[in-house]
Amino acid sequence: MSTNGPLNDIRLSASASYRRDHGAAGKDVTDKLTQNRILTTNDIDALTVLEFAAQDILQQYHAAMRQMEVRLETLDQDLKLRKSRNPIHHIESRMKSVPSIFEKLGRYGKEPTLESMERYIMDIAGLRVIVSYVEDAYAILHHLEQQDDLEVVTVKDYIKSPKPNGYRSLHFIVKIPVFFLDGKRSVPVEIQIRTIAMDFWASLEHDLKYKAVHETEGVDVSEELKACSHIISGVEKRMQILANALESSAHP
Numbered sequence: 001m002s003t004n005g006p007l008n009d010i011r012l013s014a015s016a017s018y019r020r021d022h023g024a025a026g027k028d029v030t031d032k033l034t035q036n037r038i039l040t041t042n043d044i045d046a047l048t049v050l051e052f053a054a055q056d057i058l059q060q061y062h063a064a065m066r067q068m069e070v071r072l073e074t075l076d077q078d079l080k081l082r083k084s085r086n087p088i089h090h091i092e093s094r095m096k097s098v099p100s101i102f103e104k105l106g107r108y109g110k111e112p113t114l115e116s117m118e119r120y121i122m123d124i125a126g127l128r129v130i131v132s133y134v135e136d137a138y139a140i141l142h143h144l145e146q147q148d149d150l151e152v153v154t155v156k157d158y159i160k161s162p163k164p165n166g167y168r169s170l171h172f173i174v175k176i177p178v179f180f181l182d183g184k185r186s187v188p189v190e191i192q193i194r195t196i197a198m199d200f201w202a203s204l205e206h207d208l209k210y211k212a213v214h215e216t217e218g219v220d221v222s223e224e225l226k227a228c229s230h231i232i233s234g235v236e237k238r239m240q241i242l243a244n245a246l247e248s249s250a251h252p
Helices: 006-034 041-083 098-108 115-119 135-143 196-209 222-249
Strands: 087-095 126-129 151-157 171-181 183-195
Touching: 041 087, 041 098, 041 115, 041 126, 041 135, 041 171, 087 135, 087 171, 087 222, 098 115, 098 135, 126 135, 126 196, 135 171, 135 183, 135 222
Parallel strands: 126 183
Antiparallel strands: 087 126, 151 171, 171 183
């Protein structure tokens, strides 16, 4: 199997995602596994088989992710015609790496197999949709639920019920049909929808957590983040009122 083309793009994207998500911790794990240890022929054979087999599966998720991204872009353009604005600011995509997938299987207490990977891990492919207003997030979910060939599997509403640390976002898993040479498959894609302000908060929280910053110059970072999340929520409600007034005046 050639390492060029779409499969290699998937592998590189997944590897970059793993390094970004795990940072120094991921490197420490790798170093511990490989330090002072020579890989045997069996190790290399197993890694080769796993890479090829996993890439074949990852291609399915990559295809589903791309199709879902096109659907969202089409929906955005349709809503623009109706509301004279694009509710979606931008879309980000990511693929989980094979190490991340098997690490998650371990946390779930599942067998580390490719079959378990397909059965239990629903967020191998993911899209992050950044919108302007809170109501845009719920509107997009609603419109996707109306598409009869899509199945919304689970919804986790961290906007109405933020996480204890203040994290806010709308998460859901949607299964989209993807057509291959041997037939149609329903492939899950995780979608996270958050406002620009929520995304800014989440990026800051991620950076602080990655750097293990808990307190700086007498400031309790955790409590400050919670307070910022609460303030952002209040500001977004007020901005939503203004946005609704603007839309009403544009469409009397």
